[in-house]
Amino acid sequence: MTRRGRQRVPATPDPVAWMQARGWQPFDFQRRAWQAIEAGQSGLLHATTGAGKTYAIWLGALHAWAQATRPGAEGAPPLTVLWITPMRALAADTCRALQAPLPDWAPHWTLGLRTGDTPAGERQAQQQRLPTVLVTTPESLCLLLARADAAQALGSVRLAVVDEWHELMGNKRGVQVQLALARLRRFQPGLCIWGLSATLGELDQALHALLGPQHAPAACLLQGHMPKPxxxxxxxxxxxxxxxxxxxxxxxxxxxxxxxxxxxxxxxxxxxxxxxxxxxxxxxxxxxxxxxxxxxxxxxxxxxxxxxxxxxxxxxxxxxxxxxxxxxxxxxxxxxxxxxxxxxxxxxxxxxxxxxxxxxxxxxxxxxxxxxxxxxxxxxxxxxxxxxxxxGHIEPRPSPRHPLDVLVQHLVTVALGGGFRPDDLLAEVRGTAAYATLSDADWRWCLDFVAQGGPSLASYPDYRRVMPDADGLWRMTDARLARRHRVNIGTIVSDATVTVQYQGGARIGQVEESFIARLRPGDCFLFGGRALELLRVREMTAWVRRADGQRPMVPRWSGGSLPLSTALADAVLAQFQAAAQGQWDAPELQAVKPLLAVQARWSALPTPGRWLAETLRTREGWHLFLYPFAGRHAHLGLASWLAWRMGQQQPCTVSMAVNDYGLELLSPTPLDWRAHLPRWLAAPAEADALQQEVLASVNASELAQRRFREIARIAGVLFQSHPREARRQRQWQASASLFWGVFSQHDPDNRLLAQARAEVLLHELEAPRLHATLQRLSQWPLQWQTLTRPSPLAFPLLAERLRERLSTETAAQRIARMVAQLERAADAPPRARRRPA
CATH class of the missing domain: 3.40.50.300 (P-loop containing nucleotide triphosphate hydrolases)
Structure with a gap:
């Protein structure tokens, strides 16, 4: 989508006049942004959603450069503004917003879009000549950096804008952006960089992640506090x-x-x-x-x-x-x-x-x-x-610390984009927040890995990707490996997907292969709002037709299980405290008052400053319920750790369930949690020791192997797809398991193995949050409550465990019976509440 304004000599751009002509009055933060861009400053703009952040930067760019860039011999000026967005829908919408002032201010400028949705013909045209303004995603930007003429094609960029920076800065896509910006700054030392966001918690941290330790101190931090109901x-x-x-x-x-x-x-x-x-x-x-x-x-x-x-x-x-x-x-x-x-x-x-x-x-x-x-x-x-x-409590988003899989991918990308000299590139990489403390040993390992795949893969030509030439410039010269790398650029790793298409008709979309693999021809499923019947699966395409009068299945995608954030968890505890103090101002608390009343009558309400622990004996065995309010990931690590520690005291079998509020441990044999739990919580292990114990308590090897599949794909050990080839999910998993075994046996010091274990602790089990929770709760007294039946807070944990163990229909029936029994007990007079559930 390349757009050109009407060809005429534009008037001198005046942001204020342009906005006033449309009935808008510029805000103070917009005027300050225009001044900062005119002065060549970089910065971060944090303002309310819908307050005009896009025009604060865009009109400033037009004012600064529209008159300075004239059409060249080949037409429009070269690429001048690069606008990076995290999503395809946002990219298309941004293009529409940027187009509005162009006819009046810069009719000689062209505007283009480059995402995964861009048609092949337009991508090919951009390969010949980039527009003056390009709206793109992190992945497409990295593809541009992999061009052999990257320095020439991108060296003219004056302004790089990262929209919705909060969505990127806390993950590997944000690390990709940091590395890409550092590369652009090498091409254009005077590059102006701006980040935009409306929902950041710690602005200084966000600015540091965007610009790196060298440039952040001199940058501009603008906040637009607009009154918005x-x-x-x-x-x-x-x-x-x-x-x-x-x-x-x-x-x-x-x-x-x-x-x-x-x-x-x-x-x-x-x-x-x-x-x-x-x-x-x-x-x-x-x-x-x-x-x-x-x-x-x-x-x-x-x-x-x-x-x-x-x-x-x-x-x-x-x-x-x-x-x-x-x-x-x-x-x-x-x-x-x-x-x-x-x-x-x-x-x-x-x-x-x-x-x-x-x-x-x-x-x-x-x-x-x-x-x-x-x-x-x-x-x-x-x-x-x-x-x-x-x-004003909003979650911070710290940048990941030197993920080597992303760095390895970047090395190959830069080698394709004209090559690099290791010392120069190391200084560039250390200029980012993510790799500011990268060690020399890790850097040498990354260079060795892209050169030969490390000691265990050195004899395989496919892993000799980047080599120095006679002048010491590291390049990738194998055209086949280059094509494969370009196809697999990016840090978004998902299960293999199957295209869903009508027989002889239109393409509907994609669904996970693992879901389709469970279906047989004739089975029905719901997708795209339609009930579909599966006809056959051929070459990663599921051919379907409309189904009538049958009960459809629902497709499942990975992800979606978001843990409760720390900021929201603290706020939830504050609401429980308000209820415990008889403050029912919020309509939601008024509505849930019957539930909280039963919780207070049968047990107690959890509040900041004390840790609620409930014990219960049923036909299943001895239950322990704890409510740290640390999110399901941290609770999984905590439950596993407590069960492991109890196993060190006495032989036992413990099953568990977790949700965002708490955890349940169940043993069929008696366990004296009161004798051991206070001691473990009063003096929690140091962070490193706790991590080792948590890893010992869970199926860490399986979790790490699953995480390794993603890391290996990003680092180029595995290939999610080859040009004109779609790999089946089970082939990919088998390859990942093979590499895990080879590295574990023949290259135990492989950095990717260590990264997989570290990411399991950080993301799967939230070990830092777990340790912080234990440190905080070690200062809180335990409030023990002995139950005769499950409390309203304990019941969801019981139901969670039943749903994991039983089929959906059986679990629902049993849960419904339990609810009926508990409702009768809650309505019964006090003397009737002694019979265990």
Whole structure:
């Protein structure tokens, strides 16, 4: 998509006049951004969603460079502005916003888009000549850096903008961006870099991650505090379940959701998973068949044409509602959207704010987000996030520390993009926040790995990717390996996907191969809002036709299990404390009061300053329930660690269950937790010792192997796909297991093995958060409560374990019987409450 303005001599760009001509009054932060860009400063702009961050930077760029860049002999000026966005939908929307001033200010400039959705013909044209302004993603930018003429093609860039920096800075895609910006700065030492965001917690940390330790101190940090009404509320269910279990309420809220959609001009209905989006889209159409054509579905697995149609219809205001996932999460400007509904808690304060900002996306317009709870305890999260937002508590996003898989990939990319000299590139890499403390030993290992694959792969030609030439310049010269690297550039690793396509008809989208592999021809599943019958699977394509009158299965994608953030967990505990003190100001607390009353009567309410521990004996055995409120990942590590420590005291078999609030340990034989738990918690192990014990307590080898598959793909040991070849998931997994075994046996010091174990601790088990939780709770007294039946907080953990052990239907039946028994006990007079459940 290359756009050119009308060819005429532009007037001198005046941002203020241009905005006033459209009835807009520039904000102070926009004027300061224009001045900073004119002075050649880099920086970070943090302002309210819809306040005008894009034009704060874009109009400044036009004012600074539109007159200075004239058409060359070949037409438009060379690439001058590079705009990096994390999502394809946001990239297309950004292009539309940037186009508006071009005809008046820079008709000689061209504007282009480069993402995974860009047609092959346009990509080929960009290979010959890049536009003056290019909107792209981190992956596509790295592909540009892999061009042999990268220094010439990208050396003219004056401004690089990273939109929605909060979405990138805490993960490996953000590390990719850091490395790419460092490379661009080498091509153009005077490069101006700006980051944009609306939901950052620690701005200094974000600025440091964007610009690196050398450039951040002199950079500009702008904040746009704009008065923008924000409403965070909850759709209260007609009946509160005093003994909730995750996901059970869900679709019972459809009538209320329908009523809310009916009362608004346009609504986004966010879900946390694609499978949930498919279910809710179908449920809304079942409830209101007359809305066919007015309600749409949007998630990343759908075909690009379908997603683009939905986005265009949202802008035009022709859709009543769109059920979506994070595919519409970021900065997309859909002004007709009046409000946002969120099915289930987003589990983080920043995610709440980000998705709330999709409504009222304009300065001064109110934004409103309403929680649609999937179980009763989520009502407390609704009250908690409002409290956290008012207190300004937003989660920080620290940059990963020197992930070597990303660095190895970058070395090969730079070798393709003209080559490098190791000493020069090391200084460039250490100029980023992610690799500022990279050791000489790790650097030498990375160079050896791209040169020969380390000691265990040295005899295989495929791993001799980069070698120095006679002048000491490291390059990649093998054309076959170069093609393979370009196809696999990026840090987004997912399961192999199968294309879903009508027999003799249109392509619908993609679904995980692991899901399709469980189906036989004739089975039905729900995808793209349609009930489909599988006909056959050939060459990674599932051929289907419409199915009528059959109950569909729902496709499952990886991910979606977001843990409760620290900021939101603290806010939830604050709500429990308010309830314990008799403060029921929040409507959500009023609604959930029956549940909390039973919890207080049968046990106690968890509050900051004390740690609630419950014990219960049932026919299954001896139960321990703990409530650290540290998120499910940290609770998994804690539960495994406690079970392991108990196993060191006496032989025992312990099963466990975790959720975001707490954990359950169950033993069929008596265990005296009161005798040991206080001692372990009073003096928790040091961080390094705790990590080793946590690794010993879980199936660390299996977790690390799964993580290694991703690391090996990013580092180029494994290839998710070859040119014109799609690899099956089981082939990829088998290859990963083979490499894991080879490295473990013949190259035990391989840095990728160590990185896999470190990432398991950091991401799978959240060891730092676990250690911080134990340090904090070691100062809190334990409040022991002996139960005669499961409390409202304990019941979801029981249900979680049953669902893992039993089939869905059997578990639901048993859980329903348990709920009925507990409800009768809760309504019974006090003297009748002695019989164990």
């Amino acid at each position: 924000l409403c965070i509320d909850t759709l209260l269910p007609a009946r509160i379940e005093r003994f909730p279990w995750a996901g059970h309420l869900g679709l019972a809220m459809v009538p209320q959701v329908v009523a809310e959609i009916d009362a608004a001009a346009s609504t986004l209905v966010f879900t946390n998973t694609r499978a949930q989006a498919e279910l809710w889209y179908q449920a809304l159409l079942d409830a209101r068949p007359d809305w066919a054509g007015q309600v749409a579905l949007h998630h990343g697995a759908l075909d690009a044409a379908t997603r683009q149609w939905v986005e265009a219809a949202l802008r035009q205001g022709t859709l009543r509602a769109v059920v979506c996932t994070s595919s519409l999460d970021l900065g997309v400007d859909f002004q007709p959207v009046e409000r946002v509904l969120h099915v289930g808690s987003p589990k983080g304060v920043a995610r709440w704010l980000q998705r709330a900002g999709r409504s009222g996306h304009a300065p001064g317009r109110p934004s409103r987000i309403s929680l649609v709870p999937t179980h009763s305890l989520e009502l407390i999260e609704g009250a908690a996030v409002r409290w956290a937002v008012q207190a």
